Amino acid sequence: MSDGTPLPLAGPEAPLRADAVRNRALLLEAAARLAAERGAAAITMESVATAAGVGKGTVSRRFGDRHGLLQALLDHSERRFQEAFLSGPAPLGPDADAVTRLRAFGPALLRHEHAHFDLYLAAEPSPERRFTVPARQLRHRHVALLVRAALPDADADLLAHTLLASVDVVLVEHLGHPRDRALARAEAGWHDLLDRLLR
Amino acid sequence: MSDGTPLPLAGPEAPLRADAVRNRALLLEAAARLAAERGAAAITMESVATAAGVGKGTVSRRFGDRHGLLQALLDHSERRFQEAFLSGPAPLGPDADAVTRLRAFGPALLRHEHAHFDLYLAAEPSPERRFTVPARQLRHRHVALLVRAALPDADADLLAHTLLASVDVVLVEHLGHPRDRALARAEAGWHDLLDRLLR
Incomplete structure (x- = not known):
């Protein structure tokens, strides 16, 4: 898979004027805070407009409807996670060695999906697309590169694929509540699995 | 999970008169042979009747329609696989030690699903049911018992869950064609994963 083809990123972000970019980022950050604090159900065109201190019309012009807003939020969030593991600081980013990056990846993925848990759960692809969604392919390609080195x-x-399955969002949901405990269990499982594989 | 609750088996098989039981088994064995030789698409009410040497009316009376026949075939096949790992001969069954049974389980699951590959692929549950289908729960409970011992x-x-994900039917399909090679690769991956975990 390390054939030099460009990596598939989350959905494309169309070029915007500088103020429109700032505006869009402001709205998405407000939506991300709402999702992290009160869950995806709390995200409405009104609540995001209020949180960002703008009118509802501004949110509508940028994202169309609530579905468009949620999709944009997921793309935005995935893109930030991708930047973190592709070019961010150690231990996740390229300044650390492969084993360190691999150890850091599972917990980072769990924390990342936790912040948007119900969004990711609702966006879970159907079985035939489970391995072909671009964002999933990028995560897989990254982990495979680190495994190859380690x-x-x-x-x-x-x-x-096996490592990623161990921290799959649907599996974490299946591990039950409270979710903090399920996430801690999945994180411990990731470290235990790597300890056993790497020794 | 080893709390002594009865194990969830594949769909219940209603009590039948002895000759009806033989008749049903004969039809399902004929359907299983057709599926193994020519794929699930080759299974029709007519082809099963012909292969079993009975009239089409006999197949219709027993299974209703093609959907009922395919579901019965999957339940029948899953039940045979369950019998093999719960009470069959070593290395899969209870006469072997846990490590031996665990090593044998992955390849047996792959062979079993391979014989009904397109049936299992078509029956793949939606994400929210991936971990709650009774037959999946039984496989998981069995592997967890063996892992606990090993x-x-x-x-x-x-x-x-992680081990089962490594031989998941959707993943094997994703590994590409020819399917024999994908299966051999998944089987080698199972052994390699266990070698690393158990050393």
């Missing part, structure tokens, strides 16, 4: 004799592509 | 200090329930 465990040169393993089937890195396959093992990367 | 790796007493691991989170057996969680690791069992």
Whole structure:
């Protein structure tokens, strides 16, 4: 998979004028705060407008409707996560070695999805698309690269699928409530799995 | 999960008269052979009747329509697989030790699903049911029991989900064609994963 083809990022963000970019980012940050504090159900055109201190018309002009807003929020959030593991600081980013980055990836993914848990759960693809959604492919390609460096004799592509399955959002949901405990359990499982694989 | 509750089996098989039981088994074996040789698309009420040497009316009376026949075939096949790992001979069944049974389970699951690949793929549950389908729960409970015996200090329930994900039918489909190669790759991955976990 390390063939140099451009990496598939989250949905494209169309070029905007500088003030429109700032405006859009402001609205999305307000929506992200709402989602983190009160869940995706709390995100409405009105609540985001209020939180960002703008009129509802501004939110409508930018995102159309609530569905458009939620999709934009997911893309925005995924893009920030991608930047963190592709070019952010250590231990997640490229300044750390492969083993350190691999250890950091699972907890970072869990924290990232936790912040938008019900959004990711609602966006869970159907079985036939589970492995072909671009954002999923990028995560897989990244983990496979790290596995290849850390465990040169393993089937890195396959093992990367297995590792990602261990922190899958649907699995974490299945582990039950309270969600903090399910996330802590999945994080401990990630470290335990890597400890066993790497020793 | 080892709380002594009865294990969830595949769909219930209603009591039938002895000759009706033989008749039903004969039809399902014929359907299973057709599926293995020519794929699920080759299974029709007519083809099963012909293969079993009975009239089409006999197949209709037993299964209603093609959907009922396919569902019965999947339940029948899953039940045979369950019998094999719950009470069949070693290395899959209870006469072998936990590590041996665990090693044998992945390849057996892959062979079992391979024989009904398009049936299982078509029956793949939606994301919210991925972990709650009774047949899946039974597989998981079984693997978790073996993991608990083989790796007493691991989170057996969680690791069992991870192991099962590595031989998931949707993942094997994603590994591409020819399917024999994808299956061999998943089987090698199962053994490699266990080698690393158990050493």
